[in-house]
Amino acid sequence: MNILIAEDEKDIRNLIELHLSKEDFKVFEAEDGLEAISIFGSEHIDLAILDVMMPNLDGIGVIKHIREKSEIPVIFLTAKSEDHDKILGLGLGADDYMVKPFSPIELLARVNAQLRRYYKYSSGKTKSEITLGELKIDKDSCAVFKNSEPLELNAKEFKILELLMDNPGKVYTKKQLYELVWCDTYYGDDNTIMVHISHIRDKIETNPKAPKYLKTIRGIGYKMERM
Structure with a gap:
């Protein structure tokens, strides 16, 4: 499956990509929100991992764009831990939320859980x-x-x-x-x-x-x- 990582810190992108690639995910990397939207529009993305604070366009703007076109799972990453940021992200359609610093092993587990939940739900829907x-x-x-x-x-x-x-x-x-x-x-x-x-x-x-x-x-x- 294809995973989009939108994160302006290269070290964090590399760390996430390393763990996802070991599990045979194909990873697309974006260093800002505009690049993330471009990748989302040109590739089949199964799940997105979005940093909230990014240059050019933040994660809030990216998820608004994604939700106009798709219900794929979205996991937010942020350095902020205040409740109102979490509520804002989830209210806009994020499926999960992790505060930096985070365990890449836990993130991988959440990615797999979100994909299982999403595709189990999708397979149960009938579109005639x-x-x-x-x-x-x-x-x-x-x-x-x-x-x-x-x-x-x-x-x-x-x-x-x-x-x-x-x-x-x-x-x-x-x-x-x-x-x-x-x-x-x-x-x-x-x-x-x-x-x-x-x-x-x-x-x-x-x-x-x-x-x-x-x-x-x-x-x-x-x-x-x-x-």
């Missing part, structure tokens, strides 16, 4: 419709629409599109797509995925050669662009 720009999927009827006009997709195309639209911004490799959609072991059959992606683009894109929605990440895989 997904909307992305002009596109809409109705899961109950397995129907796809663009500007309210129905599109004809076969079963595998529908599953690929549903997976990608359910996770906008997240990059899936060909291996991941094949194993998740075909429910079979992937033996490097790139052509199967490429043909299905091409057919989906023909149906959902105004110009399939310059796709607006379904983007190729060269050398990695595919993703649906956030709208």
Whole structure:
């Protein structure tokens, strides 16, 4: 999973990154709030660790931006211990709060706890419709629409599109797509995925050669662009 650390003190960022990387998390580092917002907008972030006091834009400003778009877990770090700062952070949607100096082992435990709680909750939610720009999927009827006009997709195309639209911004490799959609072991059959992606683009894109929605990440895989 991808973790965003927004902290202006490099030593603290390095310490957190060291412990998270040992647990196979992919870490994105920002030294101020504006850089944090930029990373959040361009990467699929599963959890954010935000310092409250940062240059350019503080953690309060960053969480306000995140909460306009996502309910991912957010953990605040601060040198302040006053109750009103804690209440302010939690009131704006922070899920946890740690006062510096803190134990990186405890922070790692809280990261894992927040991720377990969030994804257990998310998996229990049922969304019958997904909307992305002009596109809409109705899961109950397995129907796809663009500007309210129905599109004809076969079963595998529908599953690929549903997976990608359910996770906008997240990059899936060909291996991941094949194993998740075909429910079979992937033996490097790139052509199967490429043909299905091409057919989906023909149906959902105004110009399939310059796709607006379904983007190729060269050398990695595919993703649906956030709208």
